[in-house]
Amino acid sequence: MLPACIGLIPFGLVCGVGAAAAGATVWGALGMSAIIFSGAAQIIAAQLLAVGAPIAVIVLTCFVAGLRFLMYSAAIAPYLRPLPPRSQQALAFLLTDQAFASAIRRFDAGGDPRAGGLHFLGAGFALWACWQVTNVVGFFAGNLVPASWSMEFAVPLCFIALIAPHFRNAPQVGAGVLAGVAVVALDGLPMRLNLIAAGVVGILAGTAIELGRERWTRR
């Protein structure tokens, strides 16, 4: 769990800096980190607010980026079945990329689901608390870090750490490469609609490659 918190520190700082750059007050920045509680969505929202995109575009782009939570939710649901509904509702709120990675490893190792649930609750809450602190520190202190340190580069690095382990089969590589090409090719679209368009292109490409490969091997 500690490595996950350490990994979040620069990411949280940069999200706080982003909120400040988008013109939010400290309460707005805290609202983003406490309620949205997703680095990717906070970065998207801050960037799109800064370029003056309409609310509908911001919400839609964040929603597509948040679709990965559907997948996490489906993967973790069977392990949470034995827990009471209140615990399930609380754990769902704490479901993030990092908490999911930590919890699913623990659940897959087997053992008592209640102990696994408690582990998830502890890990998720520690990450949430760590996230609020780093976001607020970033909001106030972000501009004290010299620009020459390029701390903003920590954000793509955090995302790279999340996705690189997935690059192990043709559909995932295809999804990543096509999304990357599409986001550059569609850069001319207004209001950064290239983000959402490239995400959809990548998702369709991965699915199509997987289905095509299956048909091929069945022959």
Added chain:
Amino acid sequence: MDAALKLWIVIVVVGALNYASRLSFIALFAQRAVPPLVARALRYVPVAMLTALIVPMVLPGTPLAVPLPPTPKMVAALVAGVVAWLTHSTPKTLVAGMAALWLLEALAARIG
């Protein structure tokens, strides 16, 4: 529209949609299986969406460009990708990526 009001609308709506996504199969459709085609497509959401976010943060310029020789950020991102692929570790990826960036920028400054 008032900027603060717009921000809070975004916070509440995105927060609610995020929570609905997180709660979806845990509680909202706990009794239902994920449709197989949806399950397949969802597997590609993290890689597709996060790559779409990463690329504009690594490439220079508006509009985005892919220059040759590559910039220090492009090479550092590649180094970080290899480290992440091998180690599955966020701290190691961060250290490798930032160290590569600083080193390459220092080198580029000396040469340039």
